[in-house]
Amino acid sequence: VEDALKFVKRELKRGKKYNGIILDPPAFGHGPNGEKWKLEDHIQEMMRDVVQLLDDEEHFLILNTYSLGFSSVIVENLIKTSFPQVQNLETGELYLQATSGIKLPLGVFGKFNKFLK
Structure with missing residues (x-):
């Protein structure tokens, strides 16, 4: 499995552009070394780096964070800092519904899109 950050940097060098990116990084990990x-x-x-990979005219971004140290406000600020023109940002909690009815927190998401009409 390739490291996402290395993939993004390589795609930038190749001059690639994407209409959509789903970032679903782990909270932590260990490399091969x-x-x-x-x-x-x-x-x-x-x-x-992801800002540079997205098509200028039409694109969407979904960011999932599984670190409980990230609040929805932190994710909102992170996306708004990276994409100052974002208009329709949505953030929320990722959770599992337990059979007992309680919600088990997993993390936070942020998403938005920009499409021509």
């Missing part, structure tokens, strides 16, 4: 990866340490770099 034992390097540690934390979402909090890399999300701003990833968002900065």
Whole structure:
């Protein structure tokens, strides 16, 4: 499985553009050489690069975060900082509904789109 950040950087070098990107990064992980990866340490770099990958005219972005350290306000601020012109940003909680009825928190999502009419 390829590292998402490396994929994004390679696509930038190739001059690729995408109409949609779904970011679904893990909260943390370990690389093949034992390097540690934390979402909090890399999300701003990833968002900065993703901005350049999206088509200027029509695009959508979905960001899922599974780190309970991310609130919906943090995700909202992160997306608005990366995409200042965003008009229809939606954020919310990711959760599982337990059989007992309680909601088990998993993380936060943010999504928006820009399409020509």
